Amino acid sequence: MKYQPVIGLEVHVQLLTDTKIFCGCSTTFGSEPNSQTCPVCLGLPGALPVLNGTVVEYAIKAGLSTNCTITPRSIFARKNYFYPDLPKGYQISQFEDPICQNGWLDITLAGQEPKRIGITRIHMEEDAGKLVHGDSGMGDGSGVDLNRACTPLLEVVSEPDLRSSDEAVAYLKQLHQIVTWLGICDGNMEEGSFRCDANVSVMPVGSKTLGTRAEIKNVNSFKFVKQAIEYEILRQIDLIEDGGTVVQETRLFDPNSGKTRSMRSKEEAHDYRYFPDPDLVPLVISDQWVERSRSELPELPGQRQQRFMTDLGLLPYDAEVLTASRALSDYFEAGVAVHDNAKAVANWVMGEITRALNDSGTSIDACPVPPERLAELLKLIDNGTISGKIAKTVFDEMWKSGKAPLTIVEEQGLVQVSDSGAIEGIIDEILAANAGQVEEYRSGKEKVFGFFVGQVMKASKGKANPALVNELLVSRLKG
Amino acid sequence: MKMTIADVEQVARLARLELTAEDKELFAGQMDAILGYVEKLKELNTDGIVPTSHAVPMENAFRADVVRPSIGLEKALANAPEKTGTFFVVPKVIE
Numbered sequence: 001m002k003y004q005p006v007i008g009l010e011v012h013v014q015l016l017t018d019t020k021i022f023c024g025c026s027t028t029f030g031s032e033p034n035s036q037t038c039p040v041c042l043g044l045p046g047a048l049p050v051l052n053g054t055v056v057e058y059a060i061k062a063g064l065s066t067n068c069t070i071t072p073r074s075i076f077a078r079k080n081y082f083y084p085d086l087p088k089g090y091q092i093s094q095f096e097d098p099i100c101q102n103g104w105l106d107i108t109l110a111g112q113e114p115k116r117i118g119i120t121r122i123h124m125e126e127d128a129g130k131l132v133h134g135d136s137g138m139g140d141g142s143g144v145d146l147n148r149a150c151t152p153l154l155e156v157v158s159e160p161d162l163r164s165s166d167e168a169v170a171y172l173k174q175l176h177q178i179v180t181w182l183g184i185c186d187g188n189m190e191e192g193s194f195r196c197d198a199n200v201s202v203m204p205v206g207s208k209t210l211g212t213r214a215e216i217k218n219v220n221s222f223k224f225v226k227q228a229i230e231y232e233i234l235r236q237i238d239l240i241e242d243g244g245t246v247v248q249e250t251r252l253f254d255p256n257s258g259k260t261r262s263m264r265s266k267e268e269a270h271d272y273r274y275f276p277d278p279d280l281v282p283l284v285i286s287d288q289w290v291e292r293s294r295s296e297l298p299e300l301p302g303q304r305q306q307r308f309m310t311d312l313g314l315l316p317y318d319a320e321v322l323t324a325s326r327a328l329s330d331y332f333e334a335g336v337a338v339h340d341n342a343k344a345v346a347n348w349v350m351g352e353i354t355r356a357l358n359d360s361g362t363s364i365d366a367c368p369v370p371p372e373r374l375a376e377l378l379k380l381i382d383n384g385t386i387s388g389k390i391a392k393t394v395f396d397e398m399w400k401s402g403k404a405p406l407t408i409v410e411e412q413g414l415v416q417v418s419d420s421g422a423i424e425g426i427i428d429e430i431l432a433a434n435a436g437q438v439e440e441y442r443s444g445k446e447k448v449f450g451f452f453v454g455q456v457m458k459a460s461k462g463k464a465n466p467a468l469v470n471e472l473l474v475s476r477l478k479g
Numbered sequence: 480m481k482m483t484i485a486d487v488e489q490v491a492r493l494a495r496l497e498l499t500a501e502d503k504e505l506f507a508g509q510m511d512a513i514l515g516y517v518e519k520l521k522e523l524n525t526d527g528i529v530p531t532s533h534a535v536p537m538e539n540a541f542r543a544d545v546v547r548p549s550i551g552l553e554k555a556l557a558n559a560p561e562k563t564g565t566f567f568v569v570p571k572v573i574e
Binding site: 017018019023024025026032033034035036037038039042050051052053054055056073075080082083084131132133135136137138139140141142143144145146271273276278280281282283284 | 493495532533534535537538539540541542543544545546547549550551552555556561563564565566567568569570571572
């Protein structure tokens, strides 16, 4: 039998606020355990939560950017369960009436038509603390660090519209791009700022009834999401083929083995007894508020990609690469603003700049060559001052020294030689020194032409104007 | 609606409460009375009435996103039955 996987994702997006969602404690990562706590996030009796307004702003932005409807009146609810990382014995979340509902994202896999993936809801909630095992002094126990407790999260829940691990990853990457683009999340998956639970089930192809799903928890990289889903699909198919049944449970992905394993059965733990949190008043979001928020949204990656194609004439692939992050596309645009050759700027940003950033492990925000300087360099190529080959040398020097391109060209005497007399002189020397190859060429072996070009360029230290070298060589050799 | 002992045990288990047999009998009766009252309320016509989530007619209470000092490690850990370094220590939890 053939099986159809069905996947839905729940993504936790940690918001880039300075303080926690219900108290003024700092959200700085990596501080001394429990140093960023107060009665509210420690869950001490009598402490009262007060909602961080920025969290609401960010949630609305996320909702509008994912085509959601903003709920006019939403409330917070208590999700009751016991776990040592949850000091109050309940998590403040949203249950009925989450702040954003009924959105979607269109994903496109290579060579396929775009596919719309529904977003059921986005709600605000607080994170739990962190448990640490096996440190000295803990003996047989576990350590609890509540610095992360009460950190603001958005939970973005997709419809079970995804049908393969590739679709799941494409959706996830797009969501990641949007929240980082909006500047509401740092997107750091290793530190857990963007983490994903995957609900995976399989059903016979053509079936209308969804199979029982397993939930894979906290997978912290795109690669692992793909691996975990693929493993889980095969595991469930094998199980069914062998006459077994899939049980609804939580499973953990182990990156070392590439497998998922059962964590705990969810059936009985599932009674969370949600009820409205009386400590937090309802959240009422007016149409004006929504419209103000909409007007404050930046141009989103999809829109910018479209503009790069229609206004700047970029190819779809280039437009996609250049909008991978807001910083990268801002860099590109700043370059084009100075030098109106979008194609050239695009090629350099995707080529030399990206290579140099990768080689040195630098992010585009910290790029030692500012976009205006890159544009100046490209101007020098386009007006014939230097060749494209020499430009790479100049670029390396700009990267190292931070100097302006023209300064480097002048200091190192790299101006392109376009004086035909000078080039002819070099050509004559090369031809005289390589009489054998000249004979070959004249007897019809035109392949050796490339050899002459190479020799002339080398003798000119790369400075000869390549077009002129070609032209002059042809006339000299024919002559 | 009749609360059974099993219902009481289920609620107690979710709340991590240990009850004696007498407690269970007592609470089953009390919870029954409470739910009976709710049943009675159901007789009212509530068409077009928005469910009440809060008793206070207030909305939109916000804090500015400005850091305020935390209480400090000493106070934070003061009531911990067990601690090591600056961690609270709890019985081992392994997922």
